[in-house]
Amino acid sequence: MSEEIKKHRPPPDPNSAKYKLGQIAAKAYSDAQAAKDRGEPVGWCASNFPVEIPETLGLAVVYPENQAAGIAARGGGARLCEISEADGYSNDICAYARISLAYAKIKDAPEQNVPMPDFVLCCNNICNCMIKWYENLSRELNIPLIMIDIPFNPDYEVSDGELAYVKAQFWDAIHQLEALTGKKWSDERYREVMEYSGRTSRAWLAATACARYEPSPFNGFDLLNHMAVMVTARGKKEAAEAMETLLKEYEDNHEKGVSTFRAEEKYRIMFEGIACWPWLRVTSTGLKSRGINMVTTIYADAFGFIYKDFDDMCRAYCRVPNAINLELSRDKRIKLCRDNHVEGLLVHTNRSCKLWSGFMAEMSRQIGQACDIPVVSFDGDQADPRNFSEAQYDTRVQGLMEIMEARKEAM
Amino acid sequence: MYTLGIDIGSTTSKCAVLRDGAEKLAASLALGGIGTKGPAEALDGVLKDAGLALEDMAAVAATGYGRTRCEQAGMQASELTCHALGAHAAFPQVRTVVDIGGQDAKVISLVGEGRMRNFMMNDKCAAGTGRFLDVMASVLQIPLDELGSRAVRAESAAAVSSTCTVFAESEVISLLAGGVDMDALAAGICASVAGRTAALVKRLGVVPAVCMSGGVARNDGVRAALEAELGEPILVSPDAQLFGAVGAAIYAYKKAT
Numbered sequence: 001m002s003e004e005i006k007k008h009r010p011p012p013d014p015n016s017a018k019y020k021l022g023q024i025a026a027k028a029y030s031d032a033q034a035a036k037d038r039g040e041p042v043g044w045c046a047s048n049f050p051v052e053i054p055e056t057l058g059l060a061v062v063y064p065e066n067q068a069a070g071i072a073a074r075g076g077g078a079r080l081c082e083i084s085e086a087d088g089y090s091n092d093i094c095a096y097a098r099i100s101l102a103y104a105k106i107k108d109a110p111e112q113n114v115p116m117p118d119f120v121l122c123c124n125n126i127c128n129c130m131i132k133w134y135e136n137l138s139r140e141l142n143i144p145l146i147m148i149d150i151p152f153n154p155d156y157e158v159s160d161g162e163l164a165y166v167k168a169q170f171w172d173a174i175h176q177l178e179a180l181t182g183k184k185w186s187d188e189r190y191r192e193v194m195e196y197s198g199r200t201s202r203a204w205l206a207a208t209a210c211a212r213y214e215p216s217p218f219n220g221f222d223l224l225n226h227m228a229v230m231v232t233a234r235g236k237k238e239a240a241e242a243m244e245t246l247l248k249e250y251e252d253n254h255e256k257g258v259s260t261f262r263a264e265e266k267y268r269i270m271f272e273g274i275a276c277w278p279w280l281r282v283t284s285t286g287l288k289s290r291g292i293n294m295v296t297t298i299y300a301d302a303f304g305f306i307y308k309d310f311d312d313m314c315r316a317y318c319r320v321p322n323a324i325n326l327e328l329s330r331d332k333r334i335k336l337c338r339d340n341h342v343e344g345l346l347v348h349t350n351r352s353c354k355l356w357s358g359f360m361a362e363m364s365r366q367i368g369q370a371c372d373i374p375v376v377s378f379d380g381d382q383a384d385p386r387n388f389s390e391a392q393y394d395t396r397v398q399g400l401m402e403i404m405e406a407r408k409e410a411m
Numbered sequence: 412m413y414t415l416g417i418d419i420g421s422t423t424s425k426c427a428v429l430r431d432g433a434e435k436l437a438a439s440l441a442l443g444g445i446g447t448k449g450p451a452e453a454l455d456g457v458l459k460d461a462g463l464a465l466e467d468m469a470a471v472a473a474t475g476y477g478r479t480r481c482e483q484a485g486m487q488a489s490e491l492t493c494h495a496l497g498a499h500a501a502f503p504q505v506r507t508v509v510d511i512g513g514q515d516a517k518v519i520s521l522v523g524e525g526r527m528r529n530f531m532m533n534d535k536c537a538a539g540t541g542r543f544l545d546v547m548a549s550v551l552q553i554p555l556d557e558l559g560s561r562a563v564r565a566e567s568a569a570a571v572s573s574t575c576t577v578f579a580e581s582e583v584i585s586l587l588a589g590g591v592d593m594d595a596l597a598a599g600i601c602a603s604v605a606g607r608t609a610a611l612v613k614r615l616g617v618v619p620a621v622c623m624s625g626g627v628a629r630n631d632g633v634r635a636a637l638e639a640e641l642g643e644p645i646l647v648s649p650d651a652q653l654f655g656a657v658g659a660a661i662y663a664y665k666k667a668t
Contacts, residue, residue: 349534361614368529379535389535391476392515399491399530406492406526 017246021229028232035060036115041181047231048320049123055235056190057183062114066231068096072277072383074111081384094352095383097133125150125323127355146173154325158318167314193235200234201304203243210250211295211340215265217253220294221284224275230303266291267404273348278385290401296340330363337371343404347377351387376400412469416659419477422513424449426457427656432664437461438653445477472663474655488662491530494624496661497654499525502646506618511627513541518611531615538576539607541627547600550583561597562632569599601632609640622646624654
């Protein structure tokens with residue numbers, strides 16, 4: 001059946017954003033492998049590590065979180081998790097970490113191979129589990145760890161003290177990488193990268209903001225695929241161009257009254273949490289079959305970084321979603337709900353992500369109250385398929401849909 | 412107009428036939444849920460009692476975990492909506508419904524006319540559900556129905572964990588081995604379920620009147636412990652286990668009219 005469908009699928013348009021973004025995401029891996037083959041050092045890099053640093057230095061890096069998501073989406077999550085668990089890692093630990101640590105051991109996963117690293121770049125602005133994960137990679141593979149500590153920020157603004165602390169570490173990381181790889185920092189090249197990163201981010205955020213249109217010109221699940229480029233290549237010229245194409249397509253869709261959401265958009269929701277990669281199709285279909293479009297998620301916007309200089313870049317990395325307090329996190333989400341006319345909130349209680357999920361019981365209650373929308377949560381995992389029940393998900397999504405339907409009928 | 416509601420749960424199947432979305436003509440309950448003979452038995456039973464045939468139904472709605480696989484139903488609704496409608500039909504003043512079923516626990520917040528405002532469900536763990544009580548009754552080697560009656564006559568309740576069914580089972584075995592009174596153990600088990608459920612209710616907000624639906628509503632021990640936890644009386648109908656099926660029949664009526 002699937003073979004039959006594949007045969008009838010039209011060839012991808014090479015000028016489309018989808019095609020370009022897919023190529024860029026794939027090229028990030030092949031470029032890294034090519035660098036490795038040339039004998040150049042390659043790094044493994046945390047997703048919210050300042051990508052501008054390796055990009056400016058001309059260093060090839062790959063992203064274990066992105067790799068783990070790819071492996072999980074293609075069905076390899078449980079296999080690799082079990083390898084880590086057999087080595088003593090608890091299944092309470094982040095599944096991305098378990099997959100990555102397993103990969104570091106077996107060095108092969110047909111779902112998504114990457115070159116083995118010569119150094120690892122860690123930044124804990126996304127979570128503190130990351131520190132031990134990267135420390136263990138460094139130790140197991142006997143390679144250097146370059147660590148940037150961005151503390152959790154209880155305030156709304158980034159203080160001068162925090163900026164100084166983080167900025168010094170950014171420069172220290174640059175100097176360590178220069179010493180390690182022989183590459184040299186260039187201010188001119190940095191300005192170029194900053195410009196591309198800014199262009200990419202502006203286009204990306206403008207594209208995701210097209211969800212304000214009713215109906216939305218896109219299926220929110222598209223964002224989960226496209227964001228791979230935001231994670232891995234936002235400082236590249238091609239990424240900026242592809243994101244600008246994406247924005248244009250969404251604006252054109254709106255003008256023409258079409259959408260990549262292939263159903264009637266009856267309800268609009270915000271999705272909270274990392275995607276449930278092993279069950280992406282199930283989670284997507286459960287919504288689409290009921291006319292529910294997940295129009296917005298902070299997970300996608302999290303990788304849009306806009307700044308004007310080096311100091312501002314440091315501040316931007318201090319304000320990523322997982323490094324900020326509940327009130328600021330809540331306010332950002334409330335804005336997304338209001339800007340995009342959201343009617344319900346679906347929360348992924350992600351067993352892998354204690355930080356994000358721990359916050360969420362109270363934060364989602366406050367969002368629901370402020371926006372007067374129903375809030376429903378389901379248990380799942382970003383990469384371990386064993387932590388999800390399709391029947392439970394289905395009941396919760398149907399319940400959410402029925403509340404939204406009843407509210408509309410009562411209006 | 413006759414409508415039929417079919418509630419295919421994890422451990423039992425229930426059916427109800429209503430006239431004009433309000434008057435209950437017949438109801439049935441059969442052991443065995445999805446994937447068993449239970450749904451067919453419940454359906455045969457309700458039609459026989461009502462003296463009607465499937466063709467006499469203006470609309471049929473299915474609910475419960477087996478709702479998507481019910482061939483007789485022309486529509487389906489989640490058990491959340493159906494328990495809300497069923498509870499409202501029995502107690503129009505109800506604003507909070509606590510439904511503890513075989514595999515999950517739900518708390519449903521209602522606005523007027525049985526419309527669901529919001530809901531909260533248990534996580535993946537079986538602790539706090541009917542399955543927990545099944546396992547514990549088996550450990551104590553008493554019928555499930557006896558857990559509640561023993562609990563209400565207990566002078567004290569043994570401390571039983573609500574974190575995990577497997578952990579709690581080990582705990583109960585240890586307590587049994589230590590000679591702890593069976594009634595106190597039953598009370599501890601009921602309190603464990605009530606404690607976990609109360610946390611769900613409090614997260615959603617305790618808005619009176621509160622009622623219980625689902626099979627566990629018949630357990631006086633759980634109900635009394637939950638009343639104590641919430642500080643609110645809990646309404647219980649003898650038909651609490653049928654609320655889902657009745658609600659489905661009401662849903663079918665609303666959709667057909």
